[in-house]
Amino acid sequence: MEKSKLHGWHVHKVRAFLNRSYTLLHILSTAPIFYLRAAYFYDHTNNNTGDIYNVVPLLPWLMVFVGEVIFFFSWILKQSYYWRPLTRTAYPENLPVDEQLPKIDVFVCTVDPNKEPTLDVMNTVISAMSLDYPADKLSVYVSDDGAAAVTLDAMKHAWVFATWWLPFCKRHNILPISPKAFFQQHLQQQSHNTHFIQDYKLLTEKYEEYEDRVRSWKERRGDKYDSKANKRSAQDHSPIIQVINESFVRDDDNAATTNPENIKMPFLVYVAREKRHSHHHHFKAGALNVLQRVSSILSNAPYILVLDCDMYCNDSNSARQAMCFYVDPEINRSIAWVQYPQKFHNINEQDVYDSQMRASWPIIYPGTDGIQGPILSGTNFYINRKALYGFNISAAGNDNIDELRHTFGSSNLLIKSLTQINEPNYPSKFSSDYLQEAEFLATCVYEEDTQWGKKAMVEDVMTGFILHSQGWKSVYLNPPRPQFLGSATMNLNEAFIQYCRWSAGLLQLGLSKYCPLFHTSPGMPILQRLIYSWAALFPLDFLPISCFAIIQPLCFFYGIPLYPKVSDPFFIPFAFVFISSQLKHLCEAFFCGGSVNAWLNEQRIVVIKGLTSYVYGTLDCVMGKLGIRETSFMPTNKARDDDTSTWYLNGKYDFRTSNMFLVPIVTAVILNLSSFVVGVARAIVSQSWDTLFAQAFFSFYMLIISLPVIEGMLLRKDKACIPLQTTLKSILLSCFVLSLGYLILVRR
Numbered sequence: 001m002e003k004s005k006l007h008g009w010h011v012h013k014v015r016a017f018l019n020r021s022y023t024l025l026h027i028l029s030t031a032p033i034f035y036l037r038a039a040y041f042y043d044h045t046n047n048n049t050g051d052i053y054n055v056v057p058l059l060p061w062l063m064v065f066v067g068e069v070i071f072f073f074s075w076i077l078k079q080s081y082y083w084r085p086l087t088r089t090a091y092p093e094n095l096p097v098d099e100q101l102p103k104i105d106v107f108v109c110t111v112d113p114n115k116e117p118t119l120d121v122m123n124t125v126i127s128a129m130s131l132d133y134p135a136d137k138l139s140v141y142v143s144d145d146g147a148a149a150v151t152l153d154a155m156k157h158a159w160v161f162a163t164w165w166l167p168f169c170k171r172h173n174i175l176p177i178s179p180k181a182f183f184q185q186h187l188q189q190q191s192h193n194t195h196f197i198q199d200y201k202l203l204t205e206k207y208e209e210y211e212d213r214v215r216s217w218k219e220r221r222g223d224k225y226d227s228k229a230n231k232r233s234a235q236d237h238s239p240i241i242q243v244i245n246e247s248f249v250r251d252d253d254n255a256a257t258t259n260p261e262n263i264k265m266p267f268l269v270y271v272a273r274e275k276r277h278s279h280h281h282h283f284k285a286g287a288l289n290v291l292q293r294v295s296s297i298l299s300n301a302p303y304i305l306v307l308d309c310d311m312y313c314n315d316s317n318s319a320r321q322a323m324c325f326y327v328d329p330e331i332n333r334s335i336a337w338v339q340y341p342q343k344f345h346n347i348n349e350q351d352v353y354d355s356q357m358r359a360s361w362p363i364i365y366p367g368t369d370g371i372q373g374p375i376l377s378g379t380n381f382y383i384n385r386k387a388l389y390g391f392n393i394s395a396a397g398n399d400n401i402d403e404l405r406h407t408f409g410s411s412n413l414l415i416k417s418l419t420q421i422n423e424p425n426y427p428s429k430f431s432s433d434y435l436q437e438a439e440f441l442a443t444c445v446y447e448e449d450t451q452w453g454k455k456a457m458v459e460d461v462m463t464g465f466i467l468h469s470q471g472w473k474s475v476y477l478n479p480p481r482p483q484f485l486g487s488a489t490m491n492l493n494e495a496f497i498q499y500c501r502w503s504a505g506l507l508q509l510g511l512s513k514y515c516p517l518f519h520t521s522p523g524m525p526i527l528q529r530l531i532y533s534w535a536a537l538f539p540l541d542f543l544p545i546s547c548f549a550i551i552q553p554l555c556f557f558y559g560i561p562l563y564p565k566v567s568d569p570f571f572i573p574f575a576f577v578f579i580s581s582q583l584k585h586l587c588e589a590f591f592c593g594g595s596v597n598a599w600l601n602e603q604r605i606v607v608i609k610g611l612t613s614y615v616y617g618t619l620d621c622v623m624g625k626l627g628i629r630e631t632s633f634m635p636t637n638k639a640r641d642d643d644t645s646t647w648y649l650n651g652k653y654d655f656r657t658s659n660m661f662l663v664p665i666v667t668a669v670i671l672n673l674s675s676f677v678v679g680v681a682r683a684i685v686s687q688s689w690d691t692l693f694a695q696a697f698f699s700f701y702m703l704i705i706s707l708p709v710i711e712g713m714l715l716r717k718d719k720a721c722i723p724l725q726t727t728l729k730s731i732l733l734s735c736f737v738l739s740l741g742y743l744i745l746v747r748r
């Protein structure tokens with residue numbers, strides 16, 4: 001390695017070769033399938049009476065065929081992720097001296113103190129303050145969309161605790177730098193260093209004291225808010241901006257000794273943007289826009305780390321690693337963001353909901369990195385402020401003041417800050433003029449008649465797509481030690497809601513005029529367009545998934561063959577495609593350290609989400625487009641509740657969710673179960689194994705992956721099982737589907 005090398009990369013050639021060969025082979029083997037389907041329609045329309053065509057009605061064949069085409073299409077899009085896997089390494093030891101490092105602003109977003117426990121949010125804040133980076137170059141902004149007094153108060157105590165914690169981390173190279181995670185490890189017993197033990201004891205005391213202060217405030221004001229009253233004020237209030245520093249903390253007689261070692265502290269700011277019923281606030285995207293503006297006049301760092309409130313820094317090194325790319329003069333002008341994976345601290349071995357998104361971080365993201373860079377995942381990324389402002393990648397900027405006003409709004413300080421982004425020593429401002437201006441920047445009206453919210457930061461994938469199409473590149477870094485850890489969803493209900501939101505959000509891009517499939521831009525190669533197309537359209541997989549899970553067993557139930565006979569040579573491509581894709585998935589599961597169980601789980605969860613979240617997400621998006629319904633952002637619940645975690649940790653599904661989600665799944669299972677029984681009986685009686693084997697096998701496979709649902713329905717009697725009432729409703733619905741099938745398929 002050269003001495004000055006800041007980063008390196010490596011394309012996995014063997015993996016790329018294997019992936020591409022697989023893609024090719026798979027495409028070739030689908031050709032006969034499509035030939036067979038097409039031939040059927042040809043014969044059907046020309047009234048050729050081949051033997052099976054008499055028994056097979058057009059409609060189910062058509063539906064299954066459409067399902068296969070969509071599935072194939074979606075699969076083709078997805079192959080872009082396997083084309084050129086690339087991994088990177090950063091060498092922070094080769095960074096220039098601290099004085100020359102650029103400044104960093106950290107944004108932490110929170111919205112609901114009941115679902116996002118204040119202590120956890122503060123834990124994220126403290127861990128971000130503890131990043132291994134010069135304190136005078138680090139600022140942390142908290143956006144509180146809940147405008148909760150408890151959050152502001154807690155920040156005060158967090159600041160005080162941080163004055164103890166930061167020097168402690170530095171002195172003993174503490175990892176993880178999240179105090180909560182650190183104190184959960186009970187390290188004390190393992191250490192023989194007396195100095196450490198002394199310090200540790202002191203810090204434990206300080207930590208408990210700090211937690212008590214945060215809690216006691218909550219207790220005084222009631223732990224659970226009067227939700228309604230709080231909602232009213234959270235949705236209707238003026239902007240609040242508060243710099244948390246020594247003088248602010250001192251004003252509070254309740255605060256403990258501040259800054260005992262008199263260390264330099266990162267700049268810490270609390271922001272609750274203005275909310276009015278008359279103005280849409282655009283959820284997290286809106287919050288990030290405000291933080292971007294507010295920070296631009298207060299600290300104006302050229303790079304911004306965006307964190308969800310539950311995503312604490314697990315390691316101190318991410319900032320320096322990211323800077324390896326931003327200080328490299330050869331590439332820094334073209335890099336818009338450095339993305340880290342989203343990993344979680346509460347994943348158990350089974351991970352029945354695939355909450356960790358297993359395939360994403362070791363497979364999907366390196367794949368996108370090989371093609372101009374990873375998509376933006378919404379959190380854990382260091383983004384280039386200039387890119388966010390829409391600075392043209394090649395031009396230096398725009399000097400026409402009217403145009404700047406039109407784009408960025410009327411604040412002179414903000415416009416002035418645009419030219420100062422790269423000043424490494426831009427001093428943080430907290431005089432009252434600046435704070436007043438910052439409040440003005442956090443008002444609802446500021447964005448009116450500007451490009452904010454239109455051109456600027458929409459949420460994750462969309463923002464990333466816009467930047468990539470302007471020619472910006474991005475970087476994916478996945479160092480062995482996870483840099484950030486968040487809390488993953490731990491029950492079915494949360495997983496459903498989250499996927500509904502994601503499906504709706506992604507389809508907003510997929511069904512817009514910017515649909516990556518059709519929106520060409522010179523900055524974007526075709527493979528990258530495929531990447532975005534899949535990301536924006538995958539919720540539509542609900543069509544083929546429901547086809548396979550519902551039409552298929554329906555036909556089997558009535559003895560209508562959909563696939564060639566086993567003795568027919570055309571059977572081979574079907575069998576090959578099915579087996580090879582399952583084997584591929586199995587290999588992937590092993591590759592990511594998973595097991596046969598992981599493969600089964602993921603097969604199941606895709607079907608489960610495909611029958612529910614993808615459908616509702618699509619509906620949500622379409623209704624939003626038609627103006628029938630406003631899209632909403634329901635944050636996931638991060639409050640750890642022992643009851644929920646027990647189910648998750650035991651690898652059992654927690655079926656306590658609404659019928660809206662359960663009924664489609666249970667119905668599909670009942671349909672497959674009954675068609676399997678009836679279909680197999682028919683095959684035995686009429687000796688039609690040859691014709692019906694494929695369907696019998698497919699239903700069998702569906703039953704195997706549905707075992708936990710069947711168990712939840714029939715065997716489990718606990719409180720998280722599938723309620724009898726849901727099963728009954730699903731039986732009714734299945735009967736309805738079967739009768740409908742009879743009318744359409746049998747009594748034509």
Ligand SMILES: O=c1ccn([C@@H]2O[C@H](COP(=O)(O)OP(=O)(O)O[C@H]3O[C@H](CO)[C@@H](O)[C@H](O)[C@H]3O)[C@@H](O)[C@H]2O)c(=O)[nH]1
Pocket residue numbers: 109110111112116143145282283284287307308309310342377378379459460498501502505633634635636637
């Ligand atoms: O009006 C809102 C709603 C949410 N949030 C914050 O947004 C973050 C993400 O919300 P969360 O409930 O954790 O959603 P997840 O589904 O877990 O988040 C994933 O999906 C989001 C997009 O739906 C991305 O923004 C996130 O980065 C990504 O981790 C949290 O910090 C929230 O506090 C706000 O600030 N304002």
Ligand SMILES: [Mn+2]
Pocket residue numbers: 308310486487636
């Ligand atoms: Mn989250």
